[in-house]
Amino acid sequence: MTDAPPLPAVQTSGLSRNYGNFTALSGLNLTVNQGDLFGFIGSNGAGKTTTLRILSTFLTPSAGAAIIFGHDVVREADAVRHVIGYMPDFFGVYKDMEVTEYLDFFGACYRIPTAKREKTVSDVLELVGLSEKKGSLIGALSRGMQQRLGLARVLIHDPRLLLLDEPASGLDPRARIEMMEILRELQRLGKTIIISSHILSELETICNRVCIIERGQLIYSGPVQGVRDQVSSGKVVWARVASDQDKAIELLKTNPLIAEVSAVDHEIKVTLATEQTDHSLVADVLVRGGAKLIELREDEIGLEEVFMRVTKGETQ
Amino acid sequence: MTFLPIVKRELAVLAARAGARWVRIGLIGVAIFFCLQFFALRTGMSPTSAGAAAFHTLAGMAFLLACGATFVTADCVSYERRDGTLGLLFLTDLKGHDVVLGKLVAAGLNAFYALLGMAPVLMLPLLAGGVTGLQVFWTALALLNLLLIALAVGMVATVRATTRARAWRDAALLFVFVLAWPWLPNLAWESDLSSALKSLSPLYVIVNKFDMMPALKLKSIWISFALVHAEAWLLLLLAAFLLQRGWRDSFNLRRVKSGHEARRERHAHAATPPTQRPAHVFRPIAPVAYSFLRLRSQGALAWGAAVISFLGSFGSAAGVMGLGMPSLYFGVPAILHFGSSGLFAWVAGRFLFEARRSGELELLLSTPVGARGIVRDQWFALMRVLRGPLILVVIGALPHAARVIAMGAGTEMIGLLGALLTMANAVLGVFAMTWFGMWLGARVKRPIAIVGWAVGLVDVSAIVISYVVVFVIANLASPRGFTYPMLLWSVALPFLFTLKNVGFIWWSHQQLCREFRTPGVLRWTNWPASWTGADSGGVNT
Numbered sequence: 081m082t083d084a085p086p087l088p089a090v091q092t093s094g095l096s097r098n099y100g101n102f103t104a105l106s107g108l109n110l111t112v113n114q115g116d117l118f119g120f121i122g123s124n125g126a127g128k129t130t131t132l133r134i135l136s137t138f139l140t141p142s143a144g145a146a147i148i149f150g151h152d153v154v155r156e157a158d159a160v161r162h163v164i165g166y167m168p169d170f171f172g173v174y175k176d177m178e179v180t181e182y183l184d185f186f187g188a189c190y191r192i193p194t195a196k197r198e199k200t201v202s203d204v205l206e207l208v209g210l211s212e213k214k215g216s217l218i219g220a221l222s223r224g225m226q227q228r229l230g231l232a233r234v235l236i237h238d239p240r241l242l243l244l245d246e247p248a249s250g251l252d253p254r255a256r257i258e259m260m261e262i263l264r265e266l267q268r269l270g271k272t273i274i275i276s277s278h279i280l281s282e283l284e285t286i287c288n289r290v291c292i293i294e295r296g297q298l299i300y301s302g303p304v305q306g307v308r309d310q311v312s313s314g315k316v317v318w319a320r321v322a323s324d325q326d327k328a329i330e331l332l333k334t335n336p337l338i339a340e341v342s343a344v345d346h347e348i349k350v351t352l353a354t355e356q357t358d359h360s361l362v363a364d365v366l367v368r369g370g371a372k373l374i375e376l377r378e379d380e381i382g383l384e385e386v387f388m389r390v391t392k393g394e395t396q
Numbered sequence: 397m398t399f400l401p402i403v404k405r406e407l408a409v410l411a412a413r414a415g416a417r418w419v420r421i422g423l424i425g426v427a428i429f430f431c432l433q434f435f436a437l438r439t440g441m442s443p444t445s446a447g448a449a450a451f452h453t454l455a456g457m458a459f460l461l462a463c464g465a466t467f468v469t470a471d472c473v474s475y476e477r478r479d480g481t482l483g484l485l486f487l488t489d490l491k492g493h494d495v496v497l498g499k500l501v502a503a504g505l506n507a508f509y510a511l512l513g514m515a516p517v518l519m520l521p522l523l524a525g526g527v528t529g530l531q532v533f534w535t536a537l538a539l540l541n542l543l544l545i546a547l548a549v550g551m552v553a554t555v556r557a558t559t560r561a562r563a564w565r566d567a568a569l570l571f572v573f574v575l576a577w578p579w580l581p582n583l584a585w586e587s588d589l590s591s592a593l594k595s596l597s598p599l600y601v602i603v604n605k606f607d608m609m610p611a612l613k614l615k616s617i618w619i620s621f622a623l624v625h626a627e628a629w630l631l632l633l634l635a636a637f638l639l640q641r642g643w644r645d646s647f648n649l650r651r652v653k654s655g656h657e658a659r660r661e662r663h664a665h666a667a668t669p670p671t672q673r674p675a676h677v678f679r680p681i682a683p684v685a686y687s688f689l690r691l692r693s694q695g696a697l698a699w700g701a702a703v704i705s706f707l708g709s710f711g712s713a714a715g716v717m718g719l720g721m722p723s724l725y726f727g728v729p730a731i732l733h734f735g736s737s738g739l740f741a742w743v744a745g746r747f748l749f750e751a752r753r754s755g756e757l758e759l760l761l762s763t764p765v766g767a768r769g770i771v772r773d774q775w776f777a778l779m780r781v782l783r784g785p786l787i788l789v790v791i792g793a794l795p796h797a798a799r800v801i802a803m804g805a806g807t808e809m810i811g812l813l814g815a816l817l818t819m820a821n822a823v824l825g826v827f828a829m830t831w832f833g834m835w836l837g838a839r840v841k842r843p844i845a846i847v848g849w850a851v852g853l854v855d856v857s858a859i860v861i862s863y864v865v866v867f868v869i870a871n872l873a874s875p876r877g878f879t880y881p882m883l884l885w886s887v888a889l890p891f892l893f894t895l896k897n898v899g900f901i902w903w904s905h906q907q908l909c910r911e912f913r914t915p916g917v918l919r920w921t922n923w924p925a926s927w928t929g930a931d932s933g934g935v936n937t
């Protein structure tokens with residue numbers, strides 16, 4: 081496995097989908113490696129659900145192709161269905177069944193032998209923390225519990241790839257954290273997970289890679305940190321000097337790595353030219369020039385700010 | 397083939413519903429009741445002809461039941477499409493034919509049990525004589541075939557539908573078509589081919605089995621039986637194919653909307669707001685009445701109920717008057733009557749039922765419309781829906797009324813009174829059913845419960861009780877004879893029914909007002925302004 085480059089879990093090329101003459105997804109090229117916990121981020125109507133439905137064989141693409149563990153989602157749909165577990169953005173539960181009955185039913189549909197099924201069902205219930213609710217009627221479960229049950233269903237046939245459409249929506253903060261814990265645990269168990277969300281910061285801590293789509297187009301794909309870097313060209317540093325602010329400004333203006341300098345009240349706003357430079361440059365220039373630097377801080381761009389900038393606040 | 401999990405699931409879910417069992421028990425009870433009446437009421441028939449009459453009655457009832465089975469499967473796949481579980485099934489190893497077969501077996505088993513429950517009752521006429529074993533055999537076979545094709549038709553309807561109303565409508569239309577089309581060419585031109593075509597209809601065996609059966613005919617019946625059987629499997633195959641090909645369809649719609657949502661949306665996007673609609677559709681009225689009337693096909697349902705009621709009344713009148721076969725008409729009109737009652741109850745109870753489900757009711761309760769407006773305006777709207785159909789119901793009751801007058805020869809006043817009561821009951825019966833249905837709509841969890849409880853309590857129980865009363869009084873009056881006092885038939889019984897109807901109206905009204913903690917609606921002063929003259933068209937305050 082180590083010699084040949086491992087098969088990517090998901091690879092799409094030019095994946096597009098139209099609804100009538102509306103393009104919901106256009107030319108998506110995406111690679112998700114095995115073992116990734118992959119965040120799929122976009123605002124409302126960006127095309128997340130559309131993409132996940134195509135990957136889970138619910139929708140056929142209008143153009144392009146998607147390969148999951150070497151199987152084409154259109155031509156080898158059956159094979160794909162065996163390796164994926166898809167959790168839609170609605171629950172898809174039978175409210176008139178009991179929790180174990182429900183999981184047993186889907187286990188049977190996946191042709192898991194009866195002997196093995198019982199253990200599998202209690203294992204997945206254990207994993208999602210629903211063991212005490214075994215005999216409850218699903219309709220009587222809370223929203224968060226139903227969501228966890230949905231996750232349990234996804235796991236019942238031990239798929240290699242999980243496609244989770246907004247699994248944390250509608251959950252309280254505590255349940256959210258628990259859900260993320262479960263996902264981390266699943267990743268440890270060797271599963272590849274794609275999880276969609278509107279909220280970048282929610283995924284920041286658990287995902288190793290993310291992509292951002294907007295209006296059906298890929299804007300960014302890569303490690304979480306990279307998102308920040310991509311938008312932080314033109315990083316801003318604020319400096320404060322004890323005296324002679326004008327001289328400090330002159331000093332800074334002479335440096336080629338600094339794009340712009342201006343005074344704002346009693347602070348100096350320095351805009352750096354490239355991403356690679358950081359605020360130590362500013363300190364360096366000022367101290368060498370003899371200015372008395374008393375404070376230096378970098379504008380912290382929050383992930384939400386990053387997201388807003390990347391998506392330009394556009395929704396459909 | 398992985399259809400067993402589906403069968404297991406469906407059966408488990410059904411077993412958890414107390415309603416299904418009660419329906420079955422109720423059916424058997426009704427069967428026993430109609431069967432026994434020929435023997436118990438001493439109608440002057442010989443045991444043989446009573447046996448034959450009972451058999452034909454049972455067969456007629458079973459025929460209607462088997463036809464009704466098409467509605468059992470009609471929503472079985474489409475509800476999964478609505479709930480979003482259908483796609484999840486197809487992610488597993490299940491294929492279209494697994495789903496179709498699983499649902500068919502589960503529904504079939506249930507319907508089969510219901511029919512099977514009637515089998516012991518069927519022994520009675522057989523023992524009494526009047527029917528041959530062969531006749532029973534063919535009837536049973538024909539009914540099973542009919543059951544299969546009814547279920548198959550429902551399946552074809554359900555794999556394409558999204559809403560329940562649509563599924564039921566498609567199933568009904570398709571079923572009528574399957575029954576009738578082979579006879580149509582025969583109407584236009586009669587030839588060997590067109591009459592051979594008739595054997596493609598499930599009705600062929602059923603119609604012919606009543607006749608004597610020479611060997612030649614028996615052969616054609618066998619052929620027809622086999623053809624219809626094959627037809628059913630072809631339909632199932634078609635359903636499986638359509639499902640396998642089209643299960644994704646629901647995902648091409650953004651999300652399947654509930655009827656209410658879709659309506660509200662249409663309303664919002666409508667080019668002409670409702671207040672500008674032509675007056676003949678309806679004048680601007682109170683919001684609840686408006687929502688009530690916006691429910692899909694309320695009018696059609698009410699008319700359907702009225703037509704069924706009309707057929708039932710006419711059939712029973714014809715039967716009693718000795719036109720055609722009285723025995724055959726005896727149980728069937730009753731079933732038709734129940735069917736029409738059930739539809740009326742559903743038309744009335746539907747609004748509250750669906751509004752409760754969609755949350756619309758809570759919204760309405762928090763507006764100035766208030767509880768009283770909800771109850772009152774619903775009744776008002778219901779009257780608009782029922783106006784026309786009620787006329788048909790009354791016309792249907794005419795032969796009965798005429799009969800009562802005819803019976804009263806010599807005592808015209810009594811006859812007239814009886815006739816008037818009969819006519820009044822035709823209307824009051826519908827009112828009782830609708831008020832009770834409205835109340836049920838505010839209470840029950842499943843649509844079938846509205847129909848079941850309304851028919852069971854308002855119709856069946858009342859009939860049973862009145863039968864008992866008649867039986868007791870008749871035996872008291874003339875212990876050995878068959879002659880009921882004419883007074884009893886023509887006045888006392890209708891009067892009893894009037895009491896029952898008024899009682900149910902009053903009681904449901906009380907319950908409904910209590911449910912919503914609102915003062916009475918039926919008081920004159922509380923009636924909508926449009927009824928008493930000036931149409932305020934506004935919201936009740």
Ligand SMILES: Nc1ncnc2c1ncn2[C@@H]1O[C@H](COP(=O)(O)OP(=O)(O)OP(=O)(O)O)[C@@H](O)[C@H]1O
Pocket residue numbers: 099102103104122123124125126127128129130131169278396647648649650651
């Ligand atoms: N069945 C459909 N018919 C027409 N347009 C559709 C359909 N389904 C989705 N769309 C459109 O495709 C676009 C992408 O929808 P999609 O559901 O993939 O968005 P999303 O990223 O999942 O949004 P959300 O965060 O709101 O779930 C939207 O503009 C939507 O209106």
Ligand SMILES: [Mg+2]
Pocket residue numbers: 128129130169245
């Ligand atoms: Mg979505």
